[in-house]
Amino acid sequence: MLLIHCPCCGVDRPEIEFRHGGEAHIARPADPSALDDHQWADFLYMRSNPKGVTAERWRHVHGCGRFFNALRDTVSDRFLAVYRTGEPRPDLDAASTGMEGGK
Amino acid sequence: MSQPHRTPATGRIDRSVPVTFTFDGRTLQGFAGDTLASALLANGIHLVGRSFKYHRPRGILTAGSEEPNALVGVAKSAAAAAAGQSVPNLRATQVEIHEGMVVVSQNRWPSLAFDICAVNDRLAPIFVAGFYYKTFMWPKSFWNSVYEPFIRSAAGLGKAPTAPDPDRYANRYAHCDVLVAGGGPAGLAAALAAARAGGRVIIADEQGEFGGSLLHETGATVDSKPATDWVASAVAELAGNARVTILPRTTVFGYFNQNFVALAERVTDHLAAPDPSLPRERLWQVRARQVVIATGAIERPLVFPENDRPGVMMAEAARIYAGRFGVLPGEEIVVATACDSAWVAALDIAEAGGKVAAIIDMRPDPGAALVARAREAGIRIETDCVVTGVLGKKRVKGVLIGRRKASGVVAAGEISCDCLLMSGGWTPNVSLHSQARGKLDWQPEKGAFLPGDPVQAQRSAGSCRGVDGLAAVLADGAAAGAQAVEAATGTPAPVPDFPATGGEAGSGWWLGTVPHDRNAARVRAFVDFQNDVTAKDVKLAVREGMHSIEHIKRYTTTGMATDQGRLSNMNALSIASSALDNQIPQVGLTTFRQPYTPVTFGTLAATSRGDLFDPVRRTPIHPWAAEKGAAFEDVALWKRAWYFPGPGEDMHKAVERECRIVRESVGIFDATTLGKIEVVGPDAAEFLERIYTNPWKKLGVGRLRYGLMLNEAGFIIDDGVVGRLAEDRFHVTTTTGGAPRVLALMEDYLQTEWPDLEVWLTSTTEQWAVVAVQGPKAREAIAPLVDDIDLSTDAMPHMSVREGHVMGGIPCRLFRMSFTGEAGYEINVPPSRARQVWEAVFANVERLGGCPYGTETMHVLRAEKGYIIVGQETDGTVTPDDVGMSWAIGKKKPDFVGKRSLARPDLVAEGRKQMVGLLTKDATTLLEEGAQVTVEAEPARRTPALGHVTSSYVSPAAGRPIALAMIANGRARMGETLHVPMPGGAIAVEVVSPVFVDPEGNRLNV
């Protein structure tokens, strides 16, 4: 079971307190009607599913209830960073991310 | 009960405490400290089971949890056995005997000695690798009548208990700095090092006693003490440390992400009369900062013909039985080996009083020191020789010897014996490292895979990482423990020194088939004993195109036994590599998976059984409905009153009466389970505008509107009535099971897409109980109870909401709405007052000739009106237009969730399924929900169905069965005759409007 650091509560908690929310940084288009069918289908269905670092949404559903984003390595299942919704994807090459739960 | 095969004096058993148990009805005696295996061997019993596929007689092979053959059923007592309470498939090598234990062998009928299915053994040529895939394919008609019954009766290992499990299971969560898996020399050294540095330590060992190999390493010393004394002092030191948890009989069975480790503790199985307050087993879920894996190594069988006969045993296992349990596994013992450790075993057994007739070593030059000692002990020595076969079926009678020559193996006579010990060397036990996703490194000089760099916070120590020799293993364990505690706590930890003598490192190993001079077509050498996989099977799998080790495993079932292939994998891999003409590391091992050894369902379920399996939600009206004799149905977690049968009524009659009474006078219905969400804030209307298809901004305060919710793909996912209580406050209702999902979806959009909106969402499902009153006399039924709300249609028309009070001050939200087609109200009151209000309303309802009704009547009434139920008419691929609800879409809204998708080509294409009504032509047949609908009565094969029946009821109002269905182009087919093919013949149906009652809706406004 994963140990996940909630950036809102500031604590490490077991995975069962959280719900996975799919890939992060896929913003709903401001004006969906301006998208053609292909673009809209991309938004609806196309996800990156990388082998390696992925940015994904989590919700601390049995805690504070907040959504946040996390960088996780899909090979090692290791969390590399967590950050709040709306913040840009952290640059992993930059300094340490302050993760406690990612040991 | 003489236990004739005991050594004169050795062992850790207590010879002053005899223990009586039965095996297949025979009363036997062992001693306190015996495992079932050692006690059986003490009584000269080797034949303990039949194999899975060929039903070959099998004996005890090992002394540990990797035992493939000696699987037994165990009951605590004769009384428990008679009550059908037993545990199948326990390994006799792990079961600690206690007084009164009842043991049965498995996989045999009618008896262990004479087994009917042993005919399988002679049919072996048809039970080759992949026989499941080949044999049972044709003819197809044989499947139901022949193959499946045969497989079902022959398959499986032990027998499931016939009575419910009477035992209790517990669950604990724990945290620690260092978890040590394994309590042998490396594990104890690691735990001591970590504990002495102040770490919180958990040490677990699957056996009843800590010490591992030290318990039978009789000549060894540690810290200048005899090894077993050192074990005792180490355990005492750990036990005296409050920061250490010692868990004997506890298997570390699962290594999961981020050092989440699962342990199964067998608490009471070894006790004849345990304290009833104790659970049978306890599941430990440990989050460890660091893990030290000290799981040792497992001795590898040699793959020679007839290597599975009872009396063939692993050399180290026999050494354990002699040294630790005081049992000699045979009168005349022969040892077949490719490594030094079996020589040590032979010498120890001889010293314990056993007669070792010969040692047959595959190597030309075994170590001179060992040879000298064996000579001194009077043991015949044959080097550069192999065992080429075993005589005897239910017990070893002798062995065939072959001499290795450059030209091949030549026969070199036979030796009579009743026990053959074998050793192909040692396989480091890398299961947990592999479970922890650590890679394995191939060490060609050791013929072994060793743990590579760990991925998680763990390290392996001792012989599980190829360290050999007692002193080196202790040092490795101590270093690992110190490193682990330092990594966990950040405090430097000294490495304790545990000087040791004895237990010297050995050399030599063999992988794969042993060469022989026998007719290869006629002999079988077993690789996987439990699954009856032979060397030939592995080669055949390769010949038949299985080139990946994972495919070979599944095709042959090698390595799929309860030991996860710990005994068999390396030999299977070696044979497969040779057959593939490839190198072992290139072919690779199959993945080790959780659990390490089988774990009972009871342990995993712990307290989640019976009433505690799932939460049950009951409304405040539930006790009243139960008192009235209601039948209940499960809807999500809720218990809902299904119907209220009167005297002599079945469900059909009760529902017919309830439906009629609601339409004629009035019915009372518990709608408490509807999900409720309070949506509040200056942007509440804007938020709902975006979430629902409907327009909300112009909805007046005090008005209700039916809301339809889509997902972004344009499909209906929920619906419900929404009331506007104030400019900035809405009372949203959802489907009964849908509230958590809808609230989560709303939160998602609010938090992540539109954080600028000032809206707050609160679940209020539990805050309001809902008394629904429906029917032409609904107003009459509630009017006397309402304090301060004008109920006249002018003041409170259909689809409106008022806040006020009932019954002298009970606050309420009163909805005027209908899910029946009749005029009606839903009285929302605090749950604490719900029963009081319900009973008062019910008194009025009863006085007016009304009745309570349940969910079945609710379903019939709504179907008569063509109202959909999300999840019944819809299935996640249905749009508003498909169910005729384009009217619910706010046409002028620029956007809402799902709007863009409604313009996708496939959602506007011709031929989509549309909701229609169906009437059976004979006006009497009730269609089956889910039945397919076709144009032809007898459609040609592969004709796609037009659609399917979604709802079907006998309608009292229509006086006949009615149905709703989703039919391709349904709305253009009004009046057409279609067919519902059923096993008894097709049923002709007419396509009609889905509204069967009061299409104009006049009854809503009375």
Ligand SMILES: [Zn+2]
């Ligand atoms: Zn949180």
